[in-house]
Amino acid sequence: MSETTLYLVLGVLAATAAGLWAWRHWHPSSFWYGVGFPLRVVWVYLTWKAVASGCKVTRRKRAWRFTLDSLPVVGEATRTAGMVVERRRFRMVDVEQAPRLGLMLPTPFGWRLRVKMHEGQIPSDYAAVAERLAHSWRVHGVRVLERKPGKITLLATRRDPLANVTTPDAPPKLLVVRPGVLENGEPWVIDFRTVPHWMIVGATQSGKSNLANALIKELAPQPVGIVGLDLKGGVEFTPYKPRLSALATTRKESVELLEDLVDELGRRMAVCTAHGVRNIWRLSPDLCPIPIVVLVDELAELFLMADKSEKEEVGRTATALLRIAQLGRAFGVFLVLCGQRIGSDLGPGVTALRAQLSGRVCHRVNDPETANMTLGDLDPAALDVARGIAAETPGIAVVAGQDGTWHRARSVYVPEEEAEQAARDCARVAPTWDELLGRPAVLNAA
Ligand SMILES: Nc1ncnc2c1ncn2[C@@H]1O[C@H](COP(=O)(O)OP(=O)(O)OP(=O)(O)O)[C@@H](O)[C@H]1O
Numbered sequence: 001m002s003e004t005t006l007y008l009v010l011g012v013l014a015a016t017a018a019g020l021w022a023w024r025h026w027h028p029s030s031f032w033y034g035v036g037f038p039l040r041v042v043w044v045y046l047t048w049k050a051v052a053s054g055c056k057v058t059r060r061k062r063a064w065r066f067t068l069d070s071l072p073v074v075g076e077a078t079r080t081a082g083m084v085v086e087r088r089r090f091r092m093v094d095v096e097q098a099p100r101l102g103l104m105l106p107t108p109f110g111w112r113l114r115v116k117m118h119e120g121q122i123p124s125d126y127a128a129v130a131e132r133l134a135h136s137w138r139v140h141g142v143r144v145l146e147r148k149p150g151k152i153t154l155l156a157t158r159r160d161p162l163a164n165v166t167t168p169d170a171p172p173k174l175l176v177v178r179p180g181v182l183e184n185g186e187p188w189v190i191d192f193r194t195v196p197h198w199m200i201v202g203a204t205q206s207g208k209s210n211l212a213n214a215l216i217k218e219l220a221p222q223p224v225g226i227v228g229l230d231l232k233g234g235v236e237f238t239p240y241k242p243r244l245s246a247l248a249t250t251r252k253e254s255v256e257l258l259e260d261l262v263d264e265l266g267r268r269m270a271v272c273t274a275h276g277v278r279n280i281w282r283l284s285p286d287l288c289p290i291p292i293v294v295l296v297d298e299l300a301e302l303f304l305m306a307d308k309s310e311k312e313e314v315g316r317t318a319t320a321l322l323r324i325a326q327l328g329r330a331f332g333v334f335l336v337l338c339g340q341r342i343g344s345d346l347g348p349g350v351t352a353l354r355a356q357l358s359g360r361v362c363h364r365v366n367d368p369e370t371a372n373m374t375l376g377d378l379d380p381a382a383l384d385v386a387r388g389i390a391a392e393t394p395g396i397a398v399v400a401g402q403d404g405t406w407h408r409a410r411s412v413y414v415p416e417e418e419a420e421q422a423a424r425d426c427a428r429v430a431p432t433w434d435e436l437l438g439r440p441a442v443l444n445a446a
């Protein structure tokens with residue numbers, strides 16, 4: 001090769017490397033789809049047998065194979081003693097068989113890979129080796145999603161999408177909020193019309209109030225009433241007062257407010273009955289009442305009693321909350337209850353209330369029972385993930401909806417000032433308490 005050609009080749013290689021570096025640096029997502037992912041596909045399929053064997057998800061079976069055997073040469077014993085010949089033979093041998101791989105599809109943060117499990121295997125066999133898979137594939141994490149009997153999907157994430165969360169920018173629909181991002185890189189969506197009541201649990205400083213801020217910020221521009229119950233003297237919700245239709249900061253105010261809401265549910269039920277419909281969404285727009293989202297910060301404060309004189313108020317609170325939880329979905333009143341622990345130790349009625357809260361968010365907790373209590377009988381892997389949330393990553397939580405699926409997610413960081421600004425900007429949208437109670441209003445978003 002002449003010197004000029006050598007320089008030319010080196011120049012082209014250097015320019016290609018610089019181009020790829022710049023592409024990766026300036027537009028990492030298109031680089032991932034255009035270059036990174038195709039290379040990963042080749043690598044994952046080529047190394048799958050070794051990876052599956054290392055992770056012990058292969059099985060042994062007998063199969064016909066060509067083998068190279070060393071055979072001693074027989075006959076003419078004296079001249080050829082000790083000599084061997086190598087011969088190819090087709091015979092039955094024991095082979096290790098890796099589970100069959102299906103399609104590998106890219107996601108913004110990694111890939112999804114379908115796997116057909118061997119007979120006798122179950123998804124938890126793969127969940128148990130998820131960490132080994134992650135190390136073999138040099139990725140941040142691998143999750144096992146159940147697809148259908150006998151098949152699973154492995155979700156690999158190259159880096160933690162929850163390390164740096166920003167608000168997704170698609171405009172929200174009525175009663176739909178996106179308080180953060182899921183581990184698979186998709187927005188975390190809370191649709192109150194699908195999952196009406198939510199229980200947000202976490203130790204102190206785990207991110208409950210931040211999530212409430214994110215909800216307020218997203219709900220603020222929507223034509224909904226927001227009601228706050230904050231028995232920590234109102235320190236959490238008072239700054240959002242311009243956008244709240246009502247705020248209770250004492251137990252007495254809370255009981256009255258909740259009982260007013262129960263009365264309102266009765267009125268809404270009567271309207272629905274009179275018009276022969278099962279829920280407010282089927283009423284004509286001029287009759288449809290304004291949906292109400294009730295946010296409670298630190299539920300325990302509503303239930304704890306300093307002395308016996310408060311017993312009656314606590315009982316009324318529990319009953320009102322339970323009635324709202326039971327009827328709210330059809331008649332447009334939704335609950336978001338935050339607390340460090342929402343268990344029967346708070347008093348009678350809490351277990352029944354918890355059963356009605358189908359949306360669950362479990363932040364970092366101090367004891368495993370709280371995670372169990374929050375996530376119920378969900379996949380044991382969800383409990384392990386919840387127990388493994390570190391104190392250094394507030395806002396990370398395990399989120400479960402009513403369809404039984406769960407995700408690791410992180411709320412977007414919404415400082416109080418940002419939520420306060422949203423509350424002030426949207427103050428004119430806030431319906432008054434009287435408007436919420438009984439006065440029909442027109443819904444202008446759907
Ligand atoms: N999603 C997040 N991203 C980044 N930082 C967060 C996030 N959520 C919370 N934080 C940080 O963690 C701190 C504590 O969060 P937050 O006040 O929401 O906790 P909490 O669970 O409400 O605690 P407490 O029970 O004491 O009220 C916040 O001040 C904020 O700095």
Ligand SMILES: [Mg+2]
Binds near residue numbers: 209
């Ligand atoms: Mg808080």
